[in-house]
Amino acid sequence: MNRIFLLLDDKNKNKLIKETIINNQFEILDYAESFDNLVISINNYNPDIILIENSLINCEFLIRQIKSGILNQNIQIILLLSNSDNPLCINLVDGIIEGPIRENILLTTINSHSKIKKSLDRLSENNKELSRSLYQLNVLYNTSSRFAGTLNTKQLYDIMIEAMEKTLSFDISSLLLLNPQGNLVFNLNTLYIPSENLIDALKIRSVLNYRTILESPSIISEVKTDNISVIQKTKQQRASKVYGLEAISFDSLFAPIKVGESFFGVVELFRQTPFSPEDVTCFQAITHQVALPLRSAKLYEEISITNKKLEKLEKLKSEFVSIVSHELRTPLTPINNSLEIVLSEQAGPISPDAKNFISMAKRNIQRLSGIIEDLLDLSRIQAGKMDFQYSPIDIAPSLELLQKTFLQVANEKDIKITLDIKENLPQVYADTRRIEQIFSNLVSNSLKFTQNQGSIVVSASVVDETQIEADKLVFPIIQPKGRYIKISVSDNGIGIKKEDIPKIFDKFSQIESSLNRNKGGVGLGLTITKQLIDAHLGAIWVESVEKQGSVFNVIIPTLDKEKNFIMDLSHTLTNNEEVGVIKIKFKKQYNLIENLKQNKLLNITDSKKEFTMEDKDYINYYVFIPKISLDSFNAMILTINGYLSRIKQNEYDIILSNAHSTKNGVDVFKIIKILNS
Amino acid sequence: MKKILIVDDEKDIVETLSFMLKAKGFDCICAYDGETGLNLAKNENPDLVILDVMMPKINGYKICRLLKFDNKYKNIPIIMVTARSQDVDKEIGEETGADEYITKPFEFSLVLEKINKYLT
Numbered sequence: 114m115n116r117i118f119l120l121l122d123d124k125n126k127n128k129l130i131k132e133t134i135i136n137n138q139f140e141i142l143d144y145a146e147s148f149d150n151l152v153i154s155i156n157n158y159n160p161d162i163i164l165i166e167n168s169l170i171n172c173e174f175l176i177r178q179i180k181s182g183i184l185n186q187n188i189q190i191i192l193l194l195s196n197s198d199n200p201l202c203i204n205l206v207d208g209i210i211e212g213p214i215r216e217n218i219l220l221t222t223i224n225s226h227s228k229i230k231k232s233l234d235r236l237s238e239n240n241k242e243l244s245r246s247l248y249q250l251n252v253l254y255n256t257s258s259r260f261a262g263t264l265n266t267k268q269l270y271d272i273m274i275e276a277m278e279k280t281l282s283f284d285i286s287s288l289l290l291l292n293p294q295g296n297l298v299f300n301l302n303t304l305y306i307p308s309e310n311l312i313d314a315l316k317i318r319s320v321l322n323y324r325t326i327l328e329s330p331s332i333i334s335e336v337k338t339d340n341i342s343v344i345q346k347t348k349q350q351r352a353s354k355v356y357g358l359e360a361i362s363f364d365s366l367f368a369p370i371k372v373g374e375s376f377f378g379v380v381e382l383f384r385q386t387p388f389s390p391e392d393v394t395c396f397q398a399i400t401h402q403v404a405l406p407l408r409s410a411k412l413y414e415e416i417s418i419t420n421k422k423l424e425k426l427e428k429l430k431s432e433f434v435s436i437v438s439h440e441l442r443t444p445l446t447p448i449n450n451s452l453e454i455v456l457s458e459q460a461g462p463i464s465p466d467a468k469n470f471i472s473m474a475k476r477n478i479q480r481l482s483g484i485i486e487d488l489l490d491l492s493r494i495q496a497g498k499m500d501f502q503y504s505p506i507d508i509a510p511s512l513e514l515l516q517k518t519f520l521q522v523a524n525e526k527d528i529k530i531t532l533d534i535k536e537n538l539p540q541v542y543a544d545t546r547r548i549e550q551i552f553s554n555l556v557s558n559s560l561k562f563t564q565n566q567g568s569i570v571v572s573a574s575v576v577d578e579t580q581i582e583a584d585k586l587v588f589p590i591i592q593p594k595g596r597y598i599k600i601s602v603s604d605n606g607i608g609i610k611k612e613d614i615p616k617i618f619d620k621f622s623q624i625e626s627s628l629n630r631n632k633g634g635v636g637l638g639l640t641i642t643k644q645l646i647d648a649h650l651g652a653i654w655v656e657s658v659e660k661q662g663s664v665f666n667v668i669i670p671t672l673d674k675e676k677n678f679i680m681d682l683s684h685t686l687t688n689n690e691e692v693g694v695i696k697i698k699f700k701k702q703y704n705l706i707e708n709l710k711q712n713k714l715l716n717i718t719d720s721k722k723e724f725t726m727e728d729k730d731y732i733n734y735y736v737f738i739p740k741i742s743l744d745s746f747n748a749m750i751l752t753i754n755g756y757l758s759r760i761k762q763n764e765y766d767i768i769l770s771n772a773h774s775t776k777n778g779v780d781v782f783k784i785i786k787i788l789n790s
Numbered sequence: 791m792k793k794i795l796i797v798d799d800e801k802d803i804v805e806t807l808s809f810m811l812k813a814k815g816f817d818c819i820c821a822y823d824g825e826t827g828l829n830l831a832k833n834e835n836p837d838l839v840i841l842d843v844m845m846p847k848i849n850g851y852k853i854c855r856l857l858k859f860d861n862k863y864k865n866i867p868i869i870m871v872t873a874r875s876q877d878v879d880k881e882i883g884e885e886t887g888a889d890e891y892i893t894k895p896f897e898f899s900l901v902l903e904k905i906n907k908y909l910t
Contacts, residue, residue, distance in 0.1 A: 220895050289908045430815050440873070441805075442873040442893070442894040443800055443873045443894055444802075445894065445895035446800070446802075446806075446894045446895040446896060447800065447802030447803050448804045448895075449807070449895050449896075449897070449898075450803070450806030450809075450810060451802075451806050451812065453806075453897075453898050454806060454809055454810060454813075457808070457813075459810065459813040460809075478895070523856060616864060718905050758874075
């Protein structure tokens with residue numbers, strides 16, 4: 114029924130209007146005796162149409178008041194003009210009726226305006242719903258991006274509840290979750306303070322829901338509800354309103370939080386006003402949205418834990434290897450000494466047989482020492498603690514020494530080791546001890562896998578990148594560029610299957626693979642060799658034919674002036690990782706220049722033009738020396754965070770790098786290579 | 791006859807080493823812990839000290855430093871012996887003023903070589 118509010122000048126005079134309206138099933142309300150509280154009366158009555166007479170005192174003022182926006186804007190105001198004047202307020206009203214009232218005109222006007230009012234109301238309602246949906250969508254959108262931004266389980270739940278509060282304005286939300294410790298936690302968020310009874314009731318209800326979803330009553334029946342920890346938050350603490358048990362009968366929404374097989378808990382919302390179908394959709398969207406990041410968070414937590422365990426394990430392993438190796442060395446000393454004493458007959462003469470066996474024991478002690486040494490080397494390399502003493506060296510003497518070292522063993526097997534070293538090979542920047550270790554490993558391997566009366570050839574020559582087949586290199590850390598010395602160790606031994614070639618560089622590969630197992634050694638030799646070659650910025654590759662023999666090729670970069678060098682100053686560098694800065698300690702700055710000069714890496718004629726960092730005992734920075742202009746050079750002091758981009762921008766002849774830093778020399782070189790490529 | 795002091799808590803090492811050194815014509819005195827080692831070094835007037843690093847009571851580095859920073863004893867050559875071959879140990883050894891540094895297990899010939907460098 115349409116409700117009409119009358120604001121008429123003379124009640125009796127307008128009896129016709131009233132009768133007409135009432136006869137036509139309209140409900141009317143006369144204006145109040147006074148105009149005080151007019152807006153309130155109108156508001157209370159909530160009419161569809163207001164009829165106002167022009168002759169009324171303050172008519173325009175009243176219309177302005179009604180239209181001021183306090184009331185429903187859809188209320189239709191129809192002005193009754195008793196005479197032909199044309200007041201200003203005519204523009205403010207929705208309709209007019211001129212002259213003496215005629216029943217049919219009045220009815221038609223009222224009817225049409227009542228229709229307009231209804232349409233407007235529907236439109237407003239739709240608009241409201243639309244804006245509400247839009248708001249919900251907005252919140253959902255924001256929520257989903259917030260969900261994506263965290264892997265913290267608690268934060269995810271907080272975001273979820275917040276989103277539900279915004280979109281669904283619930284009175285109560287109850288959330289039952291299984292925490293990582295395997296305990297159930299009950300989270301209660303309420304607008305007003307809940308009564309104790311209500312909390313218990315909601316808790317039990319959640320547990321029942323939980324049980325239904327989990328379909329595993331046995332688990333829940335073991336959990337007593339008073340064992341569940343309760344986290345309760347109330348928004349309006351001070352409000353006098355309290356939720357009693359009646360809150361259970363509020364309209365509610367319930368959903369499990371789960372994705373696939375992962376089940377996290379149950380959530381239920383209560384609201385005094387009923388939820389709309391849109392609300393249900395929104396609720397489901399949020400619970401669905403939270404489940405995915407929750408699963409990620411769970412996986413992330415699991416991975417973090419596993420990672421920490423692995424890190425610890427790796428550290429333990431390193432320490433274990435190191436400790437074991439050290440402990441093994443100590444008893445070896447007296448064993449070796451005792452054998453030496455007996456063998457040298459200092460403790461009395463022994464028979465030739467005894468001598469033979471003691472020699473055997475002594476040989477095996479040496480082998481054992483070698484294995485321990487290998488293990489130690491490997492753990493040192495892996496920990497980045499290998500000590501390299503680089504300097505410009507000739508490689509030929511090391512190779513010649515090799516021939517002598519293995520002469521006896523080779524003679525025993527009647528294997529001939531020949532050298533084929535080209536004259537005038539350029540120098541390399543290397544650690545002599547490690548170079549000898551590399552090739553001694555390779556030759557000793559060849560000896561192991563070559564039958565009696567075989568032959569081994571060690572050759573060395575200069576090659577450039579065009580003579581290196583990059584795709585053959587085994588796990589290279591470099592892209593060959595420039596000149597290299599290529600050293601090949603070839604034998605006519607048992608050879609290696611093609612598919613086994615990459616495997617032989619794995620740790621303990623001899624133990625795992627079908628390679629001959631009774632050749633001694635634990636299979637660390639090639640792993641170490643590869644790492645040592647990497648440290649020299651070289652590479653290795655293998656050519657082999659089964660039963661015919663193998664060739665191990667190694668390339669080490671030559672000491673060319675145009676090339677970048679990484680100089681390892683490990684013995685003078687210390688590392689302060691706490692502040693993320695590399696600390697370089699030079700006992701005296703001039704040592705560095707002298708060192709560079711001695712190593713022929715610098716050609717400084719004017720010794721007075723000195724390093725910018727002189728007179729300091731130590732320097733807390735990473736140091737780069739940019740392009741040297743022979744008579745002077747500048748030092749770039751860069752912290753660990755800034756140096757990579759600087760390398761990109763400038764070309765350097767020499768980079769001083771801390772071998773013990775988080776990014777050691779080799780890593781830095783790798784990065785430079787990537788940046789320059 | 792040159793007198794060599796061997797300080798090492800590994801009795802077997804001390805015994806075999808002193809046996810071999812005696813056979814080479816050296817006089818050997820032995821200590822099995824750091825404290826005794828330091829006392830012998832100060833009182834027995836050895837010509838050379840062979841010093842283990844890891845020992846109970848006073849470790850080798852400390853003895854080395856105490857001797858090398860004392861004008862009375864600083865000229866006694868010290869050979870450090872250790873099973874730890876970490877580079878940092880080597881550095882510490884050098885810092886404390888040891889003259890030589892060898893790692894276990896060592897060949898007797900190497901020890902002899904180092905000794906002869908100082909006692910000929």
